[in-house]
Amino acid sequence: MKITFIRPNMADMRSADAMEPLVFAILAGLTPPDVETVLYDERLEAIPYDEPTDLVALTVETYNARRAYQIATQFRRRGAPVVLGGYHPTFLPDEALQFADAVVVGDAEGLWPQVVEDARAKRLRRIYRQPDYPPLGGTRPDRRIFRGKRYAPAALVQYGRGCRFACEFCSIHAFYGFNLRQRPVSEVVADIEASQRRHIFLVDDNIFVDVPKAKELFRALIPLKIRWSCQVSIDVAQDEELLSLMEQSGCTTAVIGFESLDEHNLAQMKKKWNLKYGDYATSVQKFHDHGIMIYGSFVFGYDHDTVDSFNRCVEFAIRHNFYLANFNPLTPMPGAKLYERLRSEGRLIFDRWWLSPDYTYGQAAFHPRGMTAEQLTEGCFRARQQFNAYSSIFKRALDFKTNCRGPYRLGLHLASNFVSRNEILRKQGRQLGEGRPMIQVSSV
Ligand code: B12
Ligand code: SF4
Incomplete structure (x- = not known):
């Protein structure tokens, strides 16, 4: 089985200030070892929609929700099942479900292995709801998922x-x-x-x-x-x-x-x-x-x-x-x-x-x-x-x-400020997602 993790950007564009998306190291750490995992981060690279996969998992924040739904639609058109999780689907699961096969509400710890097993058996439920706030101990993020990517x-x-x-x-x-x-x-x-x-x-x-x-x-x-x-x-x-x-x-x-x-x-x-x-x-x-x-x-x-x-x-x-x-x-x-x-x-x-x-x-x-x-x-x-x-x-x-307390801090100050200066100009006034209208694919 293969799972494709996707970190959507606000639009189909690359960014200079991308940091490692910790959530995918956590999900990779919670995934059974016999399952292959791969990450595509739209801030760094284009998304290969035609690459074969058994499950596509996106993390969705409110600013990239429109884009995430568009990406989900592209995968579902090709027959790949899509699961959405994170802040935005947790607040608006019914909205997210219009664009996905399944939605995870709340933290992933304790829930994700079940999602993987259900996807493997091709019996994904529509909604996986975290009943409580699970303890955080015992989960080890697997950062190998970031290998080869140019993060800060x-x-x-x-x-x-x-x-x-x-x-x-x-x-x-x-x-x-x-x-x-x-x-x-x-x-x-x-x-x-x-x-x-x-x-x-x-x-x-x-x-x-x-x-x-x-x-x-x-x-x-x-x-x-x-x-x-x-x-x-x-x-x-x-x-x-x-x-x-x-x-x-x-x-x-x-x-x-x-x-x-x-x-x-x-x-x-x-x-x-x-x-x-x-x-x-x-x-x-x-x-x-x-x-x-x-x-x-x-x-x-x-x-x-x-x-x-x-x-x-x-x-x-x-x-x-x-x-x-x-x-x-x-x-x-x-x-x-x-x-x-x-x-x-x-x-x-x-x-x-x-x-x-x-x-x-x-x-x-x-x-x-x-x-x-x-x-x-x-x-x-x-x-x-x-x-x-x-x-x-x-x-x-x-x-x-x-x-200016030392060369490291001065370098950090200058580099961060120049990146911030450029990113502000690049992001201001950008439409979220792509221009085309939102198309829902109700089932695959
Ligand atoms: C670090 C950070 C950043 C970094 C970038 C991080 C990165 N990797 O690229 C920087 C500083 C660049 C940044 C920028 C912004 N951020 Co920010 N950021 C964070 C912060 C502090 C931590 C993120 C993190 O690593 N969390 C740890 C992970 C493990 O938690 P998690 O993502 O919630 O994931 C858990 C669950 O939600 C769930 N889950 C999440 N996704 C998925 C997916 C699946 C499939 C499943 C099963 C489960 C699941 O399982 C995880 C484990 O339990 C969060 C606050 C927070 N607590 O998360 C804000 C936060 C995500 N950011 C936020 C915002 C608004 C922004 C900006 C839009 C701000 C702005 N106005 O420009 C920008 C732009 C982001 C963009 N889309 O381009 C908001 C989002 C609110 C919302 N409703 O969407 C947050 C929540 C902060 C806040 N105080 O409100 N951010
Ligand atoms: S509730 Fe806490 S995290 Fe949120 S803005 Fe206030 S101080 Fe910050």
Whole structure:
């Protein structure tokens, strides 16, 4: 039996910032050894639709759902059965089932071997629903599936899933609720060692969900002498010992959701706790004192944002020498509370923006209150351009505590900023998927 794993892009295009799709190393690790597996990542290569296969398995996020459905349709036309899993099919299984033979809802652990056996026996069920949040221990990602592919030189490793907060717009809270799980630290260490990479991206949604568990991990990382990146809530800055352990264990960069400089917006999105332990400047200083480069994430379109909000944020991010920053239009994601609120307020521009041929990447998908939808789209794009201007990249590079602390960091800063600058221009305004209308193949 042969399984073809597919990582769709947002459209039939290649990207310069592709990272290893960890989910397929996990699925490969859960697949019985007598089954052949192959991965095609559309960010790196074209998809060979005519290559024989017994099962096609796609991971689907909301931004690539339209493209994933188009790919699924191509395979099903050729008689290959298709299974879809991931965030988007978990939130909208009925939509996904219109384009697939089977859908997996929730985590794959504990379910995937059954899907494989059913596909082998040609008796796939329509839906495989994860009854609970399965424990994460015991699963070993098989990274051989990435061999020969030109991914960014960092391994994606996961310690835990879930976040203890409930921001209104967030898909993570919609997916996991308040469930928090970690893998045994010894398995994370073994996974890092087996990856043979010196730079690790810990993809946890928030690496700071539990103080003792975070400390246990950071202490175990110290002897590995790696460099690592993470996503973390800003309140970790209150804990000097944690910051110090992050520094000692090699934490180089941290993605932090600042979201807004306006406390009324933070209250509306249920993120006022961002300011609980001090203002942003104080928290930023604490990260920088420990040499941690900051990748700041901002969102625009909450009710207290106006056309002036963009410049204030860009100026803040440049003044504080952020390593990278994201300026995103607030986007109603399926499953998140924001989507239902905006729909009940009659403010959605598209019923399902992710399927609409008229929606393009970077575009506002709803009517904000403090500006027009067009101003929101343009403001975010302009903010990205200003932050990624050469003058800004070089000004931010000269922070000797962080981005210029040594040749490795300076190289990382410059390479990441140049890739980001190019990708922003390439992605902005792109239609999701291909132009042709969506065709459903109801059965094969
Ligand atoms: C690392 C990461 C990235 C990396 C790229 C990662 C990569 N490999 O290429 C970067 C930084 C580039 C990135 C970019 C973006 N990302 Co991102 N990213 C992540 C992050 C933090 C980790 C991904 C990961 O490795 N997870 C670990 C794996 C194991 O988990 P998983 O994918 O959920 O898989 C499990 C189950 O879902 C299920 N499953 C998943 N797929 C399948 C398929 C089958 C067949 C089966 C059986 C099961 C199954 O089984 C798995 C094991 O249990 C996630 C958050 C998260 N927790 O996943 C966000 C996340 C996926 N990203 C998100 C977004 C929005 C984006 C962007 C669109 C942001 C933007 N505005 O530009 C971009 C563009 C992505 C694109 N399509 O091009 C959202 C997606 C939300 C949604 N509803 O789709 C997430 C959930 C973050 C969030 N906070 O909301 N991202
Ligand atoms: S802190 Fe981040 S991961 Fe946690 S709920 Fe808020 S946006 Fe989601």
